[in-house]
Amino acid sequence: MDNPRGLGRMLEEVARKQKKRQALLFGNREVSYRELDENANKVANGLQSLGIRSGDRVALMLPNIPDFVYAFFGIQKLGAVAVPFNTMYKGREIIHILNDCEARAIITMTNFANLINEIQEDVPSLEHIILTGQRTMVFVSPDSTVNVQMVVDKDTFTSGDDAFRVVGELLIDTLKTFGVEAWYKHRGGIRCGGKKIATVLVSEVENLLVINCLAFLGPLKTEDFFRVVWVSPEIKDKVMEPTTSVEEQTGTRPSVTQFKDALLPVLQSRLGISAEQGQLKRDELFGYEKTRALADKE
Amino acid sequence: MADTWRLIFNPDGDAADMLAYPSALIEGRIAGKYMLSTEKLPNTIVVQGARQKGILAGADVDINKETARKYDIRVANYPRSGRGGPKPVGTVNLSDVLKTSSRKFNAVDTDPDAPAVLLYTSGTTGRPKGVTLTHRNFAQQCDNVSKVLPLDESDTIVLVLPLFHVYGLSNGLISGVFFGTRMTLVPQYSPSMLLEAIERTSATVLIAVPTMYMHLLQIARTRKTSIPKSLRLCVSGGAPLALTTLREFEQAFQTRIAEGYGLTETTSSVCLNKSGEAFKPGSIGPAAEGVQMRVVDDNGSEVADGQEGEIVIKSAVVSPGYWNNPEATAETIKDGWLHTGDLGYRDEDGFFFITDRKKDLIIRGGFNISPREIEELLFTHPKLQDAAVIAVQDKREREAVKAFVVLQEGQEATEREILDYCSQNLADYKVPKFVEFRDSLPKSATGKILRKELREGYRDDRLLDKVSGDNEEQHNG
Numbered sequence: 001m002d003n004p005r006g007l008g009r010m011l012e013e014v015a016r017k018q019k020k021r022q023a024l025l026f027g028n029r030e031v032s033y034r035e036l037d038e039n040a041n042k043v044a045n046g047l048q049s050l051g052i053r054s055g056d057r058v059a060l061m062l063p064n065i066p067d068f069v070y071a072f073f074g075i076q077k078l079g080a081v082a083v084p085f086n087t088m089y090k091g092r093e094i095i096h097i098l099n100d101c102e103a104r105a106i107i108t109m110t111n112f113a114n115l116i117n118e119i120q121e122d123v124p125s126l127e128h129i130i131l132t133g134q135r136t137m138v139f140v141s142p143d144s145t146v147n148v149q150m151v152v153d154k155d156t157f158t159s160g161d162d163a164f165r166v167v168g169e170l171l172i173d174t175l176k177t178f179g180v181e182a183w184y185k186h187r188g189g190i191r192c193g194g195k196k197i198a199t200v201l202v203s204e205v206e207n208l209l210v211i212n213c214l215a216f217l218g219p220l221k222t223e224d225f226f227r228v229v230w231v232s233p234e235i236k237d238k239v240m241e242p243t244t245s246v247e248e249q250t251g252t253r254p255s256v257t258q259f260k261d262a263l264l265p266v267l268q269s270r271l272g273i274s275a276e277q278g279q280l281k282r283d284e285l286f287g288y289e290k291t292r293a294l295a296d297k298e
Numbered sequence: 299m300a301d302t303w304r305l306i307f308n309p310d311g312d313a314a315d316m317l318a319y320p321s322a323l324i325e326g327r328i329a330g331k332y333m334l335s336t337e338k339l340p341n342t343i344v345v346q347g348a349r350q351k352g353i354l355a356g357a358d359v360d361i362n363k364e365t366a367r368k369y370d371i372r373v374a375n376y377p378r379s380g381r382g383g384p385k386p387v388g389t390v391n392l393s394d395v396l397k398t399s400s401r402k403f404n405a406v407d408t409d410p411d412a413p414a415v416l417l418y419t420s421g422t423t424g425r426p427k428g429v430t431l432t433h434r435n436f437a438q439q440c441d442n443v444s445k446v447l448p449l450d451e452s453d454t455i456v457l458v459l460p461l462f463h464v465y466g467l468s469n470g471l472i473s474g475v476f477f478g479t480r481m482t483l484v485p486q487y488s489p490s491m492l493l494e495a496i497e498r499t500s501a502t503v504l505i506a507v508p509t510m511y512m513h514l515l516q517i518a519r520t521r522k523t524s525i526p527k528s529l530r531l532c533v534s535g536g537a538p539l540a541l542t543t544l545r546e547f548e549q550a551f552q553t554r555i556a557e558g559y560g561l562t563e564t565t566s567s568v569c570l571n572k573s574g575e576a577f578k579p580g581s582i583g584p585a586a587e588g589v590q591m592r593v594v595d596d597n598g599s600e601v602a603d604g605q606e607g608e609i610v611i612k613s614a615v616v617s618p619g620y621w622n623n624p625e626a627t628a629e630t631i632k633d634g635w636l637h638t639g640d641l642g643y644r645d646e647d648g649f650f651f652i653t654d655r656k657k658d659l660i661i662r663g664g665f666n667i668s669p670r671e672i673e674e675l676l677f678t679h680p681k682l683q684d685a686a687v688i689a690v691q692d693k694r695e696r697e698a699v700k701a702f703v704v705l706q707e708g709q710e711a712t713e714r715e716i717l718d719y720c721s722q723n724l725a726d727y728k729v730p731k732f733v734e735f736r737d738s739l740p741k742s743a744t745g746k747i748l749r750k751e752l753r754e755g756y757r758d759d760r761l762l763d764k765v766s767g768d769n770e771e772q773h774n775g
Contacts, residue, residue, distance in 0.1 A: 001434070001437055001438060001441060001614065003410055004410050004433060004434055004437030004438070005433075005437070006405065006406075006407070006408035006410070006414070006433040007408075007414050007433055007436055007472065008405030008406070008408070009405045009407075009408075010437075010475065010476060011405075011475055012404075012405050014475055014476070014478050017478065018451060018478050021451065021478065021480070022480045023475070023480065023481065024480075024481055024482075024483055025454075025480060025481070025482045025483065025499050026482075026483045026485075033478070038401035039396060039401075040403075041399075041400070041401050041402055041403035042395065042396050042399040042400070042401055042403075043392075043395065043396070043399075044403040044405075045399040045400050045403050046392075046395030046396075046398075046399045049399070050390070054406055054408075055412070057416065060462065061462075062461075062462075063460070063485045063486060064457055064458070064460065064461050064466070064483045064484060064485045065358075065483060065485050066483065067392060068461050069461075069471065069483075070396070071392070072461070072471070073475075076405070076408075076414060077403055077404075077405040077406065078406060079405075079406040079407075079408050079412070081413045081414065081415065081416060082414065082415050082416075083415070083416045083417075083418075083428070084415070084417070084461060084462035084467065085417075085418055085462050086460070086462055086463075087460070087462065093426070096425050096426065097418050097426060097428070100418075100425075100426075100428055100621065100622065101416050101428055101621055101622075107392060110356065110386075111356065113386040113389060114386075117386060117388070117389075120388075128390060129386075129388065129389040129390065130389070130390045130391075130392050130395070131385065131386065131389050131390070131391055131392060132391070132392035132393065133356070133358050134356030134357040134358045134359075134376060134378065135356045135358045135359050136354075136355070136356040136359075136376065137353060137354070137355050137356065137359055138313075138316065138353070138354040138355075139351075139352070139353055140312075140313055140316060140348040140351070140352045140353075140354065141348055141351045141352075142347065142348050142349055142350060142351070145347070145348060146345065146346070146347055147311070147316050147344075147345070147346040147347075147348075148343065148344070148345055148346075149316070149319060149320050149343070149344040149346070150341070150342065150343045150344070151320055151323035151324055151327060151341070151342050152303075152341040152342070153341060156341060160387030160388055161387075161388075163387070164387075201386060202386065202387045203384035203385055203386050203387060204384065204385065204386075204387050205324060205328075205383065205384040205385070206328055207327075208324060208327055208328075208384075209387070210320050210324065210384045212316075212320070224351060224369045224371060225351070225353060225371065227362075227365050227369055228353065228361055228362050228365045228366045228369065228371055228373070229353070229355075229359065229360070229361055229362075255309075255347075256309045256345070256346070256347030257307075257309055259345070260305075260307055260309075260345040263345065264305070267303075267343070272301060273301060273302070273303050274301065274302050274303075275302070275303045275304065275305035275343055276302055276303075276304060276305060277304075277305045277306075277307060278304040278305065278306060278342075279306065280306065280319075280322055280323075280326075281326060281339060283325070283326045283329055283330075283339075284322040284323060284325065284326040284339070285322065286322075286325075287318075287321055287322035287323075287324075287325035287326060288318045288319065288321070288322035289318075290321075291314075291317055291318040291321040291322065291377070292314045292315075292317075292318045294375075294377040295313075295314040295317050295318065295374035295375055295376075295377070296314065296374070296375075297375060297377075
């Protein structure tokens, strides 16, 4: 083979020969070779519009879903270099890989948004985080979790990064009132001794920031959860990042009420905000009921 | 910044509330923005506890609702959102890219020797290295496959192995497209999901690892009927497959299993032991066409047939080297020969046999001990389901054999029992000094035992350090 064709060209030619033939079967979905080829083209165009050029490295942290295939061949069509890596990798492993290949973009699942957000600061080359799929998973438990959510005007904070930082500090100060010494890693993870004790995720929609935080007051026992979501035993301990909790750090588990009572003064002292207890208004109640009904759909 | 926010305190919430409150607040605010409502709603903070265990799951998460009810776990699903839902700040949605970009693009002309893919692999020491694979590497691999295991448009191939691994990527996806096959994507492996995928799509080709064949067989044993018989060809790789499993699987599924051998550095498979044809139990087969394979001694000279040495490979499937790492490349590829680090021999018929990995060898009292030999013995113990053997230091700081074993469900055994079994079957110096019982063993995506993680002082790489400069020392310390 003196001059073999590239992988992008290979797909193009196969797709031209058998346009309508099925290429991918995924659950109930069927994707023809033509569709596969067109989706790869869309990814190539999309990456190009983000400034990705031939020879640039694009990381892929995806399971076996059609998007992996579109992204992979889109990268090939552009002449860029695909860097697919293990979806079970965490923290330092990912930082090492992204830095070693100087990835300019990463395509990954929404549920890894937190993780990638957090390490972006350590990977100077990484300009674009491209997210797909709906695999977010949050565990809540009466023995462990408290959830803090904020829906605020975008101009409440100077930037998304600022929101991450300020809310991270709010939580650290709140945890400190219970005697927990935690520290904050850029964008999202609040840790004690390497283990996660709280997370922050900042999202945006129209003119609003939506901030979701989860803090562990007591140890999170995941056994029951993993009965419901099947994960092979060999990799179970790799799926979840190691966590700790206020109780594990101090011997005492605060109640959700105590947590709220500790949070409010911090909100006041750090941001000058007083919070008045209220309820959902009529317009909101409608949305609340609607979402609850959707959430229960089998 | 507004001085007064609204607080909604909901100590006895549930998983659905975690979703419904922010949605409601967003809806209220956006209605206000477009003047659909006259009420001006303030910034809001919600603090919630959970009155019962719950999972808030994205639409693609596969949840067993029956088990959830049994364990009293409240499941709430994110509705499948279209465009325009909240997205993490500073990110791009792939679905937006797919919806707004043109579907026309002409693939750029690529230099065949330009990198197409980097795959990171962990050696026994140090950090993962990026193996550079070129367009030529993949083209040659497809060409090799077309000679030993040709597929065609009528085939349906199950892609259950992760596509981030060379085996699933090269022999699964890229070969699959090359031959114009139908490909069934299995996003998350579970034995029953795999079986269901084979059944539903009448798959003809399965590319998998030994653990998966073992699991499928276990299911097949319990349900004698309704085992899909559509598979015409199976390939096993990543780790050796026990001969008994191979035979029993072939019988139950009315198929053939070919065992392959390859590395990330060789764009996956370089040889294949095809059951039903010229098959030799325990062998990895002869070298594929387009692949030169030799067994060499420490000086790089080829040894006689039957004699053990390191397996080296030369072929257009061999990677040009490690990304940005000329030292590692020079150590591994010498005069165009890739040094695999695998020990083995070639028999007089040109079949290769792997005896061990060079670096996993345990040396005790000058004797080389192959962890694999001991593991294979332990696999035959009726009470054991899995085993791994590594070297540890004994009190006198000599290398000693340690076995990690996993009992079959419902079985009990003592350390003595395991050791006696070893003594009966192994030379004394090979009998483990230590036995540890485990619930499961750490394995890689392709079912290879991660011996590194069994070693004492193994450092969990998932932990993020506060100071990121000192990782390397701690890691090696």
